[in-house]
Amino acid sequence: MNLAIKNVAKFGDTDVFPSPLDRYVCQDQPGxxxxxxxxxDSSFDHFLENQPPSNIDxxxxxxxxxxxxxxxxxxxxxLYFLSQVIQIAEKIEHKRIPTSENTTYSxxxxxNVVTGHLFGPQNxxxxxxxxxxxxxxxxxxxxxxxxxxxxxxxHHRLDNELDRLEENATTxxxxxxxxxxxxxxxxxxxxxxxxxSRILAELCMVPIDLYLDRKGIKFCxxxxxxxxxxxxxxxxxxxxxxxxxxxxxxxxxxxxxxxRILETKELRATSSHLSEHAEDPGVNxxxxxxxxxxxxxxxxxxxxxxxDYEALKEVVASIDVVGIxxxxxxxxxxxxxxxxxxxxxxxxxxxxxxxxxxxxxxxPANLSILCPVFVNVMKLIRSIYEDLSSQAQNHVQSCxxxxxxxxxxxxxNDLNLTYFLKAFRYHKSREKEMIVIELFEHRRSPLVxxxxxxxxxxxxxxxxxxxxxxxxxxxxxxxxxxxxxxxFTTGDEGHHWFKHTKRTFSKSEKLVAEWFDARRTTNPSIxx
Numbered sequence: 001m002n003l004a005i006k007n008v009a010k011f012g013d014t015d016v017f018p019s020p021l022d023r024y025v026c027q028d029q030p031g032x033x034x035x036x037x038x039x040x041d042s043s044f045d046h047f048l049e050n051q052p053p054s055n056i057d058x059x060x061x062x063x064x065x066x067x068x069x070x071x072x073x074x075x076x077x078x079l080y081f082l083s084q085v086i087q088i089a090e091k092i093e094h095k096r097i098p099t100s101e102n103t104t105y106s107x108x109x110x111x112n113v114v115t116g117h118l119f120g121p122q123n124x125x126x127x128x129x130x131x132x133x134x135x136x137x138x139x140x141x142x143x144x145x146x147x148x149x150x151x152x153x154x155h156h157r158l159d160n161e162l163d164r165l166e167e168n169a170t171t172x173x174x175x176x177x178x179x180x181x182x183x184x185x186x187x188x189x190x191x192x193x194x195x196x197s198r199i200l201a202e203l204c205m206v207p208i209d210l211y212l213d214r215k216g217i218k219f220c221x222x223x224x225x226x227x228x229x230x231x232x233x234x235x236x237x238x239x240x241x242x243x244x245x246x247x248x249x250x251x252x253x254x255x256x257x258x259x260r261i262l263e264t265k266e267l268r269a270t271s272s273h274l275s276e277h278a279e280d281p282g283v284n285x286x287x288x289x290x291x292x293x294x295x296x297x298x299x300x301x302x303x304x305x306x307x308d309y310e311a312l313k314e315v316v317a318s319i320d321v322v323g324i325x326x327x328x329x330x331x332x333x334x335x336x337x338x339x340x341x342x343x344x345x346x347x348x349x350x351x352x353x354x355x356x357x358x359x360x361x362x363x364p365a366n367l368s369i370l371c372p373v374f375v376n377v378m379k380l381i382r383s384i385y386e387d388l389s390s391q392a393q394n395h396v397q398s399c400x401x402x403x404x405x406x407x408x409x410x411x412x413n414d415l416n417l418t419y420f421l422k423a424f425r426y427h428k429s430r431e432k433e434m435i436v437i438e439l440f441e442h443r444r445s446p447l448v449x450x451x452x453x454x455x456x457x458x459x460x461x462x463x464x465x466x467x468x469x470x471x472x473x474x475x476x477x478x479x480x481x482x483x484x485x486x487x488f489t490t491g492d493e494g495h496h497w498f499k500h501t502k503r504t505f506s507k508s509e510k511l512v513a514e515w516f517d518a519r520r521t522t523n524p525s526i527x528x
Contacts, residue, residue, distance in 0.1 A: 001037045004083040005030045006116035007195065013078050014193035016060055017447070018418060021481055022075035022508070024527050025515040032511055033079065039507065040080050044174060051506050053077040053181055054477040055191075056447050058414045063372050064333065069151055070415070071191040072447065073182060074477065076508045078194060081178050084171050085196040086111070089118070091165045092203045097213055102130050104209055106223045107198045118195050127222040134218060135264035138229035140236040143267070144243060145258035146224035150192045153204050154251035155179060158190075161203050175200075188251065198223075204250070211246050229264070236261045291319050291341055321345045322357045329360070329369050336372050343376045347384055354384065355392040362399040367410060374410055378419035385426055393426070400424050404435055414445040421451045428459040437464060450482035457486030458526045465490050469497055473504070484513050488520060 009026035012019040026033050040047045053074040059067040073081065093109035099120070105127035110120030135141060158179070162172045179200075183189040190197040190204075201223065212219050212228070217239060219228040228243065230236040240254075240261065247253055325342045328334045346357045361370065361377055370377055381396060388396070400423060404411060411417045417439070424432065433456070440452045456464050465486050472483055484505070487494035498513070505513065 001034055001083040003086055003113055004079055005033050007118055008079060010116040016070050016193035017072040020075045021512055025512055029515050036507055036511055037080055060415050061413055073191055082196040084175050085199050087171050088165055088167045089199050091167060095206050097209050104221045107202055124222055127220055131220050131227045134229050135267050138264055140230045140233050141264050141267050142228040142236050142239050142261050144226040145255045147253050147255035149224035150190045152188055152252055153190045155187045157250055158204055208246050329366050339373050340376050343380050346380055355389050358392055359395050362396050364403050371410055374416050375419045378423045381423040397427055414447050418447050418451050425455045446476045446478040450478040453482040453486050454526055457489045460489055462490045481509055481512050484509060485516050
């Protein structure tokens, strides 16, 4: 349980959704979180009946016209779920093809109780490098992608694999119950984005990996992405038929639009961590290649943080990041991988260049083009906003107000809107208060509504918060926690409300309230 708490405290509960308030409780009061998890463990059935998971389902944009269904799990149930999966993770790792075989690269179990890491260093880049290495020794490659893997993972197949681990029966039983609860009793699907699901997803793939391996087929896999190598086109087609059959037996299928047979020389020509646009005229191939090979995951808590950041700035300064972004924006369809990397690199630019890059991104027209990476843009704005010049800040806020007033289609998606609100919260104004209040009244998503409650609390809009008190009992879990935090900003009125209402709080709500009450003496700002 301690490892689960440390992992969520350091990395959050998912890479899809903004971190819930409960993450900060894990950071500041891990002992009290552990106590709550132990209570859930000792009274599992009671908690499940009286305080069942309250999850948020929404669509995440993954292209100009495509989406995937995602779920943000109830934070403390997510912690408990992760703690149970961690108990069986070692046995799952032992069932997989060993890392030394250089076959499967995704989420190899290698926990670190000090840092909170769960997985080893092998990653997407190592996977792509190995694919290129194998391409030198084979003539053809089947490139394939499993269609909607997480959404279609069959529970009965996963149940069978869990049973075969011969693990603690109580742990396995509870995992099956939670997986069923999270999928709303459907017999398929795993929540996208969290480490527990990643570990279980790899367990689902074990039979497929082993079958390919025992057939002597040379392949590499990263999650649902396969590269299968062969000596002839005919052999590649046989591999395609075999993989399709094995997946069908597991209730899965290949995504037709991403499945193709290539000569390996073609794979090499379109790889090297570049996009398909490697031959575009006017593109500085050296800049682009250097950008795509750059590791931008800077750790501000490292013992060498200052030196690391200076080294990163020096490398980024040698790359024309703004030029790369402008070339992408000038296209009909951006290359998401290159654009995401360039957006990350903006953080390490010198102030003048950083302002220029942000102002270039933040226009309604350009945000339409950047639709597939809108969340990444909003994350960038939030992370560097206070370091921007006043002129750049004004430009950003003007653009944000404009796209919401124009009812830009990009904000129809609840996840996009939530990340938008995190950037929108800076600089309270009458106009912006009117906007968020209207959004609260017209949007039903708990993801959006709890964010607005926290923003209006941060803006100390007590007139609005006071008016919401009578609705507290009908709020969902996510809104209730946000409103409990918000009550601390309303002075004596909030104190009296809290005193007379706290008997109705769940244990997790009481823990969040105690955490914020202790925190606000040293840091009164609300983490939104």
